[in-house]
Amino acid sequence: MSSMPYQDDLTDEELALRAQAGSEQDFEALVSRHAPAVYRLARGITRGPQDAEDVVQETFLRAFRHLDSFAPSKATFKTWLLTIARNQSINVFSSVKRRTLRFLSEFDTDDRGTESFNNPFSGVDKDAEGLLAMKQEFFRVEQALQKLPERQRTAMLLKAQQDLSYDRIAQVMNTSVSSVESLIFRGRKRLLEILED
Amino acid sequence: MDCIEYQKNMSMLIDGEQGHLSLQALEAHLAACSGCRNAYVRMGSLNRILKDVDLYRPPFMLASRVKARLAEKNAPRRERRFPLAWAQVPLFAMIVLLAIGVGNLAGRSMTEILLGEQSEAKLEYLLTDAGLSFSDIVLDMGVEENSR
Numbered sequence: 001m002s003s004m005p006y007q008d009d010l011t012d013e014e015l016a017l018r019a020q021a022g023s024e025q026d027f028e029a030l031v032s033r034h035a036p037a038v039y040r041l042a043r044g045i046t047r048g049p050q051d052a053e054d055v056v057q058e059t060f061l062r063a064f065r066h067l068d069s070f071a072p073s074k075a076t077f078k079t080w081l082l083t084i085a086r087n088q089s090i091n092v093f094s095s096v097k098r099r100t101l102r103f104l105s106e107f108d109t110d111d112r113g114t115e116s117f118n119n120p121f122s123g124v125d126k127d128a129e130g131l132l133a134m135k136q137e138f139f140r141v142e143q144a145l146q147k148l149p150e151r152q153r154t155a156m157l158l159k160a161q162q163d164l165s166y167d168r169i170a171q172v173m174n175t176s177v178s179s180v181e182s183l184i185f186r187g188r189k190r191l192l193e194i195l196e197d
Numbered sequence: 198m199d200c201i202e203y204q205k206n207m208s209m210l211i212d213g214e215q216g217h218l219s220l221q222a223l224e225a226h227l228a229a230c231s232g233c234r235n236a237y238v239r240m241g242s243l244n245r246i247l248k249d250v251d252l253y254r255p256p257f258m259l260a261s262r263v264k265a266r267l268a269e270k271n272a273p274r275r276e277r278r279f280p281l282a283w284a285q286v287p288l289f290a291m292i293v294l295l296a297i298g299v300g301n302l303a304g305r306s307m308t309e310i311l312l313g314e315q316s317e318a319k320l321e322y323l324l325t326d327a328g329l330s331f332s333d334i335v336l337d338m339g340v341e342e343n344s345r
Contacts, residue, residue, distance in 0.1 A: 031267070043252075043253035044252070141252065160244065185209075192240070
């Protein structure tokens with residue numbers, strides 16, 4: 001269901017406050033707004049599309065159940081939500097890490113197989129050569145990111161994909177701003193080394 | 198100050214963050230250090246790639262599935278009032294059956310129990326006044342009918 005016209009004019013925090021007062025419709029508007037961001041972060045941490053979707057489901061379920069604990073004076077709704085998502089992702093990532101590493105090659109093949117219609121290149125009207133170059137670039141960056149430690153990868157993804165400030169990233173990751181500076185800087189350097197190798 | 202510190206500040210600058218060094222100091226260093234100039238260009242390119250490559254595109258209908266799951270998970274809470282009314286039906290039936298059982302044990306018929314105390318009192322009054330039981334009246338009516 002698309003959000004009601006008035007909901008587009010409300011900020012996340014206003015919608016969250018209305019949801020706290022019992023409006024499920026306003027919470028659904030927040031789901032529509034932030035499900036993609038939560039998925040991208042979860043996908044970056046857990047690596048698997050199904051795990052990422054499970055994290056998205058669990059994140060919103062938890063957010064809904066603990067909506068009373070959200071306080072706009074402490075954090076933005078997005079920061080609060082991404083904090084839940086990151087914690088959920090780490091739980092999932094830790095529990096499947098060994099299995100994932102053991103079956104990495106098979107996992108990667110399945111991953112691409114099941115994601116045919118999630119493929120960012122599907123439906124793109126480009127010439128075959130350009131499309132191939134884009135695909136190669138996509139998988140090269142994806143593979144390189146997976147070689148980064150979780151904290152560096154998360155910090156970089158929160159910056160590159162969500163465009164969060166270092167301050168917000170620090171909140172999501174429950175760390176200091178100076179740690180975020182270092183994580184992103186070291187992540188960048190490492191990523192460049194991997195990509196240029 | 199070493200090049201690593203300058204590069205860390207460049208990384209922050211690329212992200213739109215306030216670095217620890219002034220812009221003038223950074224510019225002066227970049228003008229003099231080709232290694233850092235190169236690092237700055239590479240970091241900027243990497244940033245563009247990460248933003249442009251559209252990693253981890255969410256699956257189709259993701260938000261709808263989340264909403265459906267939320268509705269499903271919250272449905273028992275919302276519907277509690279309605280199923281509770283139905284849940285009370287067996288309890289009510291048990292009470293009625295128990296009342297009938299106890300009533301029968303006490304020698305009272307279902308009619309007496311269901312008509313309540315007031316009707317019961319009237320019935321008892323009428324029957325005892327005439328010196329008849331309810332079964333006597335029914336039998337009498339049957340005999341009258343037969344004789345007709």
